Amino acid sequence: MIKQVLFIQGGGNDGYEADAELAASLQQALGNDYEVIYPEMQTDDAAPDFGWLRQIGREIAKLGDDIILVAHSLGASLLLKYLSENKTAKKTAGVFLIATPFWNGKQEWMQGLKLQPGFAGKLPENSRFFFYQCRDDEEVPxxxxxxxRNNLPGASFREIESGGHQLNNDLHLVAKDIKNL
Incomplete structure (x- = not known):
């Protein structure tokens, strides 16, 4: 049976196009036993979360059990926010977060992106979390x-020397972790 992998894009005006290479890299590295589902997130500038939380919920609802979730940058932070603020009836096998910003400013536009205090204790139980970050990421410090790491000591963290914000459009490391679930 083919396993479904939901990939949530990063933000920006060309986020969907830029991350299409990441999604394709993941599909290639995973092979035919997996299906990478890559929906385009529509941005609603009037919504505090750009309308992405509702869209993420709809996409997760379409999946079967033992879901595998992958997200990049803004999408990774909003996927984490969604999972910590919403219950899903589906079992989450693994959550793979790439170049995930931690929103902590006081700017008005940022408030709808921030995680709630104690977010880690509200994440799905028995789910594995993986974080990936390149040391030379030019977008996310x-x-x-x-x-x-301080909030989720049970998660796995992959520190990558180089590859920038897009990990050189090579997600073989993420694919390896997915296959090892």
Whole structure:
């Protein structure tokens, strides 16, 4: 049976196009036993979370059990927010978060993106969490990984020397972790 992998894109005006290479890399590395589902997130600038939480919920609802969730950048932070603020009836086998920003500013636009205090205790039980961050990420500061490490000591953290924000569009490391679930 083919396993479904939901991939949530990063943000920005060309986020969907930029991350299409990541999704394709993941599909290639996983092979035919997996199906990478890559929906385009529509941005609603009037919504505090850009309308992505509702869309993420709809996409998760379409999947079968033992779901595998992968997300990049803004999408990774909003997937984590969604999972910590919403209950899903589906068992989550693994959550793979790439270049995940930790929103902690006071700017108005950022408030709908921030995780709630105690978010780690509200995540799905018995789910494995993996974080990936390149030291030379030009978009998300590398020290954001340490914030997640402090909040989620049971998660796995992959520190990558180089590859920038897009991990050189090569997700073989993520695919390896998915296959080892």
């Amino acid at each position: 590398f020290d954001h990984l340490a914030i997640y």
